[in-house]
Structures are given as C-alpha cells and as structure tokens.
Amino acid sequence: MDMNTFFKNAIDGLKEAGNYRVFCDLERKSGAFPRALRHRADGSTQDVTVWCSNDYLGMGQHPVVTAAMKEAIDRCGAGAGGTRNISGTNHYHVELERELADLHGKESALIFTSGYVSNWAALGTLASKIPSIIVYSDALNHASMIEGIRHARCEKRIFKHNSPEDLRRQMAADDPSRPKLVAFESVYSMDGDIAPIAEFCDVADEFGAMTYLDEVHAVGLYGSRGGGVAEREGVMDRLTVIEGTLGKAYGVMGGYIAASSLLCDFVRSFASGFIFTTALPPSLAAGAAASIRHLKASELERAKQRRNVEKLRARLDAHGIPHLPNPSHIVPVMVKNAAKCKFLSDLLLDNYGIYVQPINYPTVPVGTERLRFTPTPLHTDADIDHLVGALNDLWSRCALAREVA
Numbered sequence: 001m002d003m004n005t006f007f008k009n010a011i012d013g014l015k016e017a018g019n020y021r022v023f024c025d026l027e028r029k030s031g032a033f034p035r036a037l038r039h040r041a042d043g044s045t046q047d048v049t050v051w052c053s054n055d056y057l058g059m060g061q062h063p064v065v066t067a068a069m070k071e072a073i074d075r076c077g078a079g080a081g082g083t084r085n086i087s088g089t090n091h092y093h094v095e096l097e098r099e100l101a102d103l104h105g106k107e108s109a110l111i112f113t114s115g116y117v118s119n120w121a122a123l124g125t126l127a128s129k130i131p132s133i134i135v136y137s138d139a140l141n142h143a144s145m146i147e148g149i150r151h152a153r154c155e156k157r158i159f160k161h162n163s164p165e166d167l168r169r170q171m172a173a174d175d176p177s178r179p180k181l182v183a184f185e186s187v188y189s190m191d192g193d194i195a196p197i198a199e200f201c202d203v204a205d206e207f208g209a210m211t212y213l214d215e216v217h218a219v220g221l222y223g224s225r226g227g228g229v230a231e232r233e234g235v236m237d238r239l240t241v242i243e244g245t246l247g248k249a250y251g252v253m254g255g256y257i258a259a260s261s262l263l264c265d266f267v268r269s270f271a272s273g274f275i276f277t278t279a280l281p282p283s284l285a286a287g288a289a290a291s292i293r294h295l296k297a298s299e300l301e302r303a304k305q306r307r308n309v310e311k312l313r314a315r316l317d318a319h320g321i322p323h324l325p326n327p328s329h330i331v332p333v334m335v336k337n338a339a340k341c342k343f344l345s346d347l348l349l350d351n352y353g354i355y356v357q358p359i360n361y362p363t364v365p366v367g368t369e370r371l372r373f374t375p376t377p378l379h380t381d382a383d384i385d386h387l388v389g390a391l392n393d394l395w396s397r398c399a400l401a402r403e404v405a
Helices: 003-017 063-076 084-088 091-104 115-129 143-152 164-172 197-206 261-270 282-297 300-318 338-352 381-397
Strands: 026-028 035-039 045-050 108-112 134-138 155-159 180-185 210-214 241-245 255-259 331-334 370-373
Touching: 026 045, 045 381, 063 282, 091 108, 091 241, 091 255, 091 282, 108 115, 108 261, 115 143, 115 180, 115 210, 115 241, 115 255, 115 261, 134 143, 134 164, 143 180, 155 164, 164 197, 180 197, 197 210, 255 261, 300 331, 300 381, 338 370, 338 381
Parallel strands: 134 155, 134 180, 180 210, 210 241
Antiparallel strands: 026 035, 035 045, 108 255, 241 255, 331 370
C-alpha cells in the first residue's frame, strides 16, 4: 500500500465533507482578553475577538494568576524535573492538590497533565483493576472517558443520555453482587445541557454503585466557590470521584480527580498515565492554585459571565437566529450543514474579525453542525452587538432558516 496516497485520500475525504480542521494561528494579547492577533499564512496579521475560548472567565490572563506563575518560575525555574515519583513532586503540586480537595470537599486530590489524561488514567485504572466491575457510561460522554473505559477492557453498558430511568433499567438487569461504577458529565460541552446528578446518585445508591462525575465544563463556573454543578446542587458528598480540569475556567493547564485518600492513592499507585509522565511545571501548578483560590472567594467573574450569556441569547432571539436552549454558559448556534458552518466561520473571521470554530462531525452528529459561542465576563456589549449583527447579515446571505418568536 502507498501510505502517502492513503493519507492524502483520507484527508481529501474530510475536506470534501467540510470536516477538515484548520487551526487558526492566534497570539493572545496579555491583558486584553478576548482580543488576539491572527497570523495569516501570507505573513499578514489581523486583530480578532475570540468567541470560542474555553478560558471561560478570562483567568488565563488574570493578574493574580500570572503573578503567581512568574513568582514560581523565579523560585523554581521552568520544568518540574521529572515524574512525580522521581524528583518531580514540587511543593506547588502538593499545595494545588490540597486546594482541589478543599474545593470539592474530599479527603484528597491528584493532578494530571490534562483533563483528558485524568479521565483516561483514572477511569482506565479503576475499571481495569477492580475485579468483575461493570461500568455504566452516559451515551454522550467525552472521548477521554470513552477511551479510559475502553482501555480497561471491562464490561460496560451505555445508557441513554441523561436518563436515570435507562440507567436503573440496565443496572437492575445485572448481577447485584458485581462492583459497579456510573460515569457521566455535569455540563455537556456541545449541547450545553446539564446532567440530573442527584437522580443518578439515587440510582447508584440503590444498586451500591460508585459514581464518577466529569465537571470539566463546570468547575470555576458553578457553585458558591466554583466547585461545579455538584456544589451548586449540594451533592458533592454523594459522588465517589469528581474529575475536573485546570485548563478551562481556571485558565491554566492540567486535570485532576478529587476523592477519598484511599482511592486517590490507589490511582496514584497504579495509573500508568500518572506514573510514567513528567509532572506539570511548578509555575502551572502555582497559577492554577492561585486561580482556584481567587474563584473560591470571588463571585464577580461568574456573575458577569452569566449576564453576558443572557444578553447574547436575547439578542440572537431578537433576530431569529436559532440556538439550542440550555441552562448552561454554552451557546450553540445551529447551522445544521457542515459546509455552511465552515463558510460562516471563515466569513466571520475574514470579514468581521470574529473567531469562532465550526463544530462538525465527528464532534457532533451529521445534521447538527453548529457554531459554539462561549461568552466571557470580558466580552463587552459592543462585542455582542458586533457578533449578532454579523450573524444576522450572514444568516440572510446563506439563506439559513430563522426562528419565529
């Protein structure tokens, strides 16, 4: 087989379907979020406003965070110097894990190099090491959760999205003596819907199952201290494991789990994705801890973000631009055509200085293509007006359907 031909044909197929991913070369402007400088292939540049960042609260450029990172670099240098086991555990890592355990009301926490790795390593380890375990996974769980469960090669069940009824039906059909784990997310990032956490915990309790909650799109954003949807709903104590990220609302990088001391020690001791990788740089751990501490005490960023989400949705409604209703901070504007979704994204960037990435298959099902907007506390009213005005113009140009109030 000519491998170059194989690679080219596969990539050409993505391009023809409108699913080929193009990276936007951005230079974030410190202190000016959500502004960035776009570097074009021809060497020219363009000022843009970013509308699809997962830096949901702008904490990646908050002075409290950047100052902590600079201080850590001055004190410890750049890298961690090794794996956590071999000279790589810095005091900043220990402090960060304490902050995370406190955030979620758990005995302990364990940090990883990313949210993807924390899901893959934690789920993969628990599900492979606990004998005869059955894992029940929500149908729309993130790829990292799916990979962790798949890696474990355990017996698994896929239950209907956000359906405690289907979960109960499947659990009732299985051997009651076998260990069980229910894995689901709080906020689902593409549709922005939120899981019925308490109801899932009820079912898990009924069958003696452990619970594993992914809060990556919720930590920092929900709850009185940013502990996520589970904190907001007062159910953190009912969850066996809470998993989160440091790379979204906290604005830095890394992932983690929070759980009992024994469970965290078990994962620490057996997870290859933790044992055999270089530890996070101390500066990242310091910045993440500073961000968590700030958002535990400050409601300002969350309140401003919620107001901007409400403003954007109201302005879209006024122009009949369809977006999925949901109770979260994510605003998916529905295009429902891959080619048009990419076309809209390109025009918004080139002609209006608005950067939003098209979300096409396989991230979402065919026919549900969308532009996913994430308003932050630092978007201005003028930014919102400019965005909605541009969408209104392009909606007519592309002959896309509008919603009638």
